[in-house]
Amino acid sequence: xxxxxADMEAGTLIEWLKRPGDSVHRGDIIAxxxxxxxxxxxxxxxxxxxxxxxxEPMSKVPVGTVLAIIRPAGAPAGTAAERPPPAxxxxxxxxxxxxxxxxxxxxxxxxxxxxxGAVTREDVERAAIARATAQAPPSPSAQEQPxxxxxxxxxxxxAAIGAAMARSKREIPHFYLTTAIEMQKALAWQSGQNAxxxxxxxxxxxxxxxxAVALALKEHPQxxxxxxxxxxxxxxxxxxxxxxxxxxxxxIAPAIRDADRKSLDLVMRDLRDLVTRARAGSLRSSDLSDxxxxxxxxxxxxxxxxxxxxxxxxxxxxxxxxxxxxxALVEGHLQTVPVLAATLSADHRAVDGRRGxxxxxxxxxxxxxxxxL
Amino acid sequence: MxxxxxxxxxxxxxxxxxxxxxLTAIRADRPLREQIDLDSMDLLNVMIGLGxxxxxxxxxxxxxxxxxxxxxxxxxxxRVEAGQSSRRTGTPA
Numbered sequence: 096x097x098x099x100x101a102d103m104e105a106g107t108l109i110e111w112l113k114r115p116g117d118s119v120h121r122g123d124i125i126a127x128x129x130x131x132x133x134x135x136x137x138x139x140x141x142x143x144x145x146x147x148x149x150x151e152p153m154s155k156v157p158v159g160t161v162l163a164i165i166r167p168a169g170a171p172a173g174t175a176a177e178r179p180p181p182a183x184x185x186x187x188x189x190x191x192x193x194x195x196x197x198x199x200x201x202x203x204x205x206x207x208x209x210x211x212g213a214v215t216r217e218d219v220e221r222a223a224i225a226r227a228t229a230q231a232p233p234s235p236s237a238q239e240q241p242x243x244x245x246x247x248x249x250x251x252x253x254a255a256i257g258a259a260m261a262r263s264k265r266e267i268p269h270f271y272l273t274t275a276i277e278m279q280k281a282l283a284w285q286s287g288q289n290a291x292x293x294x295x296x297x298x299x300x301x302x303x304x305x306x307a308v309a310l311a312l313k314e315h316p317q318x319x320x321x322x323x324x325x326x327x328x329x330x331x332x333x334x335x336x337x338x339x340x341x342x343x344x345x346x347i348a349p350a351i352r353d354a355d356r357k358s359l360d361l362v363m364r365d366l367r368d369l370v371t372r373a374r375a376g377s378l379r380s381s382d383l384s385d386x387x388x389x390x391x392x393x394x395x396x397x398x399x400x401x402x403x404x405x406x407x408x409x410x411x412x413x414x415x416x417x418x419x420x421x422x423a424l425v426e427g428h429l430q431t432v433p434v435l436a437a438t439l440s441a442d443h444r445a446v447d448g449r450r451g452x453x454x455x456x457x458x459x460x461x462x463x464x465x466x467x468l
Numbered sequence: 469m470x471x472x473x474x475x476x477x478x479x480x481x482x483x484x485x486x487x488x489x490x491l492t493a494i495r496a497d498r499p500l501r502e503q504i505d506l507d508s509m510d511l512l513n514v515m516i517g518l519g520x521x522x523x524x525x526x527x528x529x530x531x532x533x534x535x536x537x538x539x540x541x542x543x544x545x546x547r548v549e550a551g552q553s554s555r556r557t558g559t560p561a
Contacts, residue, residue: 290527367509370509
């Protein structure tokens with residue numbers, strides 16, 4: 096059972112989409128899992144053959160539980176099922192090993208979120224809590240209620256968000272920096288682009304913001320990644336989580352992968368796809384587990400400044416407020432120009448204020464050259 | 469296509485994007501965004517849906533002419549009729 100975010104402790108396997116004996120390929124959807132954030136399609140991470148399923152449909156199991164055995168492509172039948180990989184092959188940090196042995200947890204059952212999928216101390220803590228939760232006798236009402244009842248879903252999503260945000264505020268020494276970004280060039284460029292495009296190909300302003308953040312992160316990789324086991328681990332790509340409000344309440348931040356390397360059109364396509372799927376409840380496991388930073392934009396609602404809470408184990412979040420008209424001198428003339436506030440929330444364990452200020456300056460600079468985004 | 473037809477298409481498009489909204493409670497003469505929760509992605513999706521159903525591509529510059537349901541229906545009716553008359557007479561749209 097993969098951890099689909101810092102706030103997930105357990106999931107209910109709804110159905111298997113592959114049968115034992117089926118070939119599976121990286122990226123295939125193998126199962127559907129119900130979580131506090133809705134039903135999620137679970138992807139396979141390697142090529143092989145589904146040897147056997149371990150968890151039965153409609154079972155709720157903690158994060159880290161083995162769901163199925165997949166025999167790697169080319170391996171003889173039966174090897175994966177009969178001979179578990181030796182413990183030494185599980186990548187784990189020393190602190191994680193120590194804690195796992197202290198808590199009596201088998202490291203091979205814990206999903207790793209560290210570098211190269213290594214199991215971290217936080218992963219072990221999470222798995223230990225999840226195991227304790229799953230072992231507690233469920234209340235009769237919880238047993239009888241089918242997963243996915245809407246009121247129940249909203250309450251459980253609130254609880255999950257609450258747990259993750261409380262952990263963030265408890266553990267992460269946040270600091271906040273705000274800068275005003277002049278947007279006249281970016282908006283003029285966007286209007287010009289959109290005037291020439293059919294409605295389905297138009298760009299939203301937030302896409303320019305996401306791309307500017309991704310490019311600024313290339314210059315300042317210290318803000319792109321995770322704080323685990325007392326150290327910063329850079330992300331393996333720039334995957335920008337885009338905070339998306341769900342209708343009826345709740346919030347989810349699926350990732351736009353490799354946003355720095357995508358054109359604005361591709362970022363827009365991905366964002367539209369993610370928002371549509373988030374609101375329809377058809378996200379995939381990788382959408383939720385990959386983000387290396389989060390961007391939130393509340394400008395549509397007329398908010399001026401957003402001081403967001405970092406989504407652990409990420410180390411930074413960028414909050415964009417709405418456009419406001421401000422007086423400014425433009426080529427010697429007093430004019431009003433559209434300005435928006437960009438606020439960086441950063442983890443002081445990973446980065447200092449000066450670096451954060453340089454990063455925000457890079458975001459602002461990128462938005463002055465929209466044609467290069 | 470009558471005004472009522474356009475209104476039906478418009479409300480159906482809205483319903484597809486915001487299924488929780490009680491369409492009968494919407495005041496047609498008041499700004500839509502003061503009544504229901506629509507962000508910029510929702511608005512774009514409304515425009516894309518209208519384009520697919522009515523064949524009308526609304527330029528961004530005209531979004532301000534569609535803030536209420538009544539305004540939107542009037543605007544779309546004009547555009548649909550203009551499209552039909554230009555097809556009949558063969559003049560470019």
